[in-house]
Amino acid sequence: MAILIDHTKRVLVQGITGREGLARTRLMLDYGTQVVAGVTPSKGGQTALGVPVYNTVGDACQNSGGIDISVLFVPAPLVKSAALEALEAGVKLLVIVPDRVPLYDVLEIAAAAKANEAQIIGPNTLGVLSPEAGVLGMMGGSAEAIQKWAKAGPVGITSRSGGITTSMGYYITRSGIGLSSLVHVGGDSVVGMTHADILRLFQADAQTEVVVMFGEIGTSQEEDAAELIASGEFRKPLVAYVGGRAAKEGTRFSHAGAIIEGGFGTYEGKIERLHEVGAVVAESFTDIPRLVAEALKPKLTRSTAKAEEKEGDVWHTAITEIQPNAIRLRGYTLDSLMGSVTFGQAIYLALVGELPTPQMGRLIDAILVASIDHGATPPSTLAARTAASTGAPFNAAVAAGLLSINQHHGGAIEDCMHMIQSAMQSRVAQAISIEEAAAALVRSYKENKKRLPGFGHRIHTDDPRTKRLLTIAQEEGVAGEAVAMVQALALAVMQSGKALPINVDGAIAALLLDMNIVPELGNTFFMIARLPGLIAHVYEEKTRERPMRVIHPTNHQYDGKK
Numbered sequence: 001m002a003i004l005i006d007h008t009k010r011v012l013v014q015g016i017t018g019r020e021g022l023a024r025t026r027l028m029l030d031y032g033t034q035v036v037a038g039v040t041p042s043k044g045g046q047t048a049l050g051v052p053v054y055n056t057v058g059d060a061c062q063n064s065g066g067i068d069i070s071v072l073f074v075p076a077p078l079v080k081s082a083a084l085e086a087l088e089a090g091v092k093l094l095v096i097v098p099d100r101v102p103l104y105d106v107l108e109i110a111a112a113a114k115a116n117e118a119q120i121i122g123p124n125t126l127g128v129l130s131p132e133a134g135v136l137g138m139m140g141g142s143a144e145a146i147q148k149w150a151k152a153g154p155v156g157i158t159s160r161s162g163g164i165t166t167s168m169g170y171y172i173t174r175s176g177i178g179l180s181s182l183v184h185v186g187g188d189s190v191v192g193m194t195h196a197d198i199l200r201l202f203q204a205d206a207q208t209e210v211v212v213m214f215g216e217i218g219t220s221q222e223e224d225a226a227e228l229i230a231s232g233e234f235r236k237p238l239v240a241y242v243g244g245r246a247a248k249e250g251t252r253f254s255h256a257g258a259i260i261e262g263g264f265g266t267y268e269g270k271i272e273r274l275h276e277v278g279a280v281v282a283e284s285f286t287d288i289p290r291l292v293a294e295a296l297k298p299k300l301t302r303s304t305a306k307a308e309e310k311e312g313d314v315w316h317t318a319i320t321e322i323q324p325n326a327i328r329l330r331g332y333t334l335d336s337l338m339g340s341v342t343f344g345q346a347i348y349l350a351l352v353g354e355l356p357t358p359q360m361g362r363l364i365d366a367i368l369v370a371s372i373d374h375g376a377t378p379p380s381t382l383a384a385r386t387a388a389s390t391g392a393p394f395n396a397a398v399a400a401g402l403l404s405i406n407q408h409h410g411g412a413i414e415d416c417m418h419m420i421q422s423a424m425q426s427r428v429a430q431a432i433s434i435e436e437a438a439a440a441l442v443r444s445y446k447e448n449k450k451r452l453p454g455f456g457h458r459i460h461t462d463d464p465r466t467k468r469l470l471t472i473a474q475e476e477g478v479a480g481e482a483v484a485m486v487q488a489l490a491l492a493v494m495q496s497g498k499a500l501p502i503n504v505d506g507a508i509a510a511l512l513l514d515m516n517i518v519p520e521l522g523n524t525f526f527m528i529a530r531l532p533g534l535i536a537h538v539y540e541e542k543t544r545e546r547p548m549r550v551i552h553p554t555n556h557q558y559d560g561k562k
């Protein structure tokens, strides 16, 4: 799903009203990045390209529903105060575009970032681009240009040169291979996130299969990347190119960070270490697309290749890696996840392949709680109780319940996700408003006498779960286009004269889409959530009722705690 930027992230622009700030905010908005606020001291209250401007980052965070990332376009001498302000306000990722930021200022910003458990990209960076998902900073020039040359795919790029980041992306896409994310770590000698930090993110990213690293002489960034391979922390193929072969010691080559001093950070040293750890080292820049294509073919380590020779074809799984004393779920060690993420976040990681933000985690947990049980009458509960009453063991009785979750019970989430997606697609294809797309869809369902999945309920007219889920989604800044569409559909249904409110399945469907979950996995969230409820019913049936009783589907009374 790409790294650092996607449609879910809420972005602030510091210096939004300046020349570059304004131009690059246009780029970000046009490419679909959620720029929700801007800051320019003394210009609070204005808007820039429709984005509200605040005087301080604190104001922006408070009034815009939370900020995930801030992109800085303030002149170099003012960067330190702007960056510290953002970090103090709790922003966890800063993209610092300006060049010539004083070295000691960068060190102070880096220390503050560490203290606040935040990350910085840059300074002196073009930013980040995740094709078809979002852009931060000034990478790619214009949204129109990016749409022409950058396609989504399996190759990640981390680079110390801005210009090379985009040209490498262009050549790789032109060779028919798409890109996950392109990160320009910045050209200065001290930068926030380094190649090694970016490689860790690419390792955890399910979309990225191969990474291209553009290195330069000077600093230890390439050597650190090599250590990550040697330690087994980075395990995907790495195609590396190091610029500066001909540079003489003591001469600065292109960027401020590209300088060899005291024999440290030499071209030869970097190349030798990268070779040693098994990276694919490109001799020439133009070889990179071919080497990437080769690396994408068989992603086999030497040892698995040997095993393959002996045992015939191996098959692959990308979910959990088991090694002696190490268990990794989608690249994260289970022991590091334990106690630091919620069960909901771990479920998302297992199913989607990426760790969701804490905000998304809260919402996933709320979704799971919302569906945990709905009394004794749902068919899955009746099926589980009926099986339990025959003396079936727990696993069989619970399985009977799960087997009853199908298209007409628990299946509305997937159908509703498809419906919302189709309304969102026709909105884009026909260049119409969200309200028009929603009204057209409701009309066509009515004409074809089709039920609207995710709307109406046999008992609830104002389902408390729906309201609560949508509130949490707004609070956490997770609600996006799909939530807007389901709400537009609700309005269109009302205007068509029907009293069919969004039900819990409809709310879950929209939220899962806004969290980048594919419809095919929609109902599985219901299955996971309902499991504890089914177990409770099976246990109650076994311990409270006589075997083989006739179970009436509705003739029962609640006698538990009020």
Ligand SMILES: CC(C)(COP(=O)(O)OP(=O)(O)OC[C@H]1O[C@@H](n2cnc3c(N)ncnc32)[C@H](O)[C@@H]1OP(=O)(O)O)[C@@H](O)C(=O)NCCC(=O)NCCS
Pocket: 014, 015, 016, 017, 018, 019, 020, 021, 039, 040, 041, 072, 073, 074, 075, 076, 078, 081, 082, 097, 098, 099, 100, 124, 125, 126, 162, 163
């Ligand atoms: C950062 C940079 C882009 C700013 O250039 P600019 O847009 O021409 O500068 P401007 O003076 O027009 O805009 C800066 C804005 O920041 C605002 N600003 C100043 N301090 C601020 C702060 N603490 N918070 C928010 N905004 C602030 C200014 O008020 C100004 O806005 P205004 O013009 O509405 O008053 C430029 O200095 C720079 O570094 N360019 C090189 C970028 C680059 O090449 N990076 C590397 C790529 S490889």
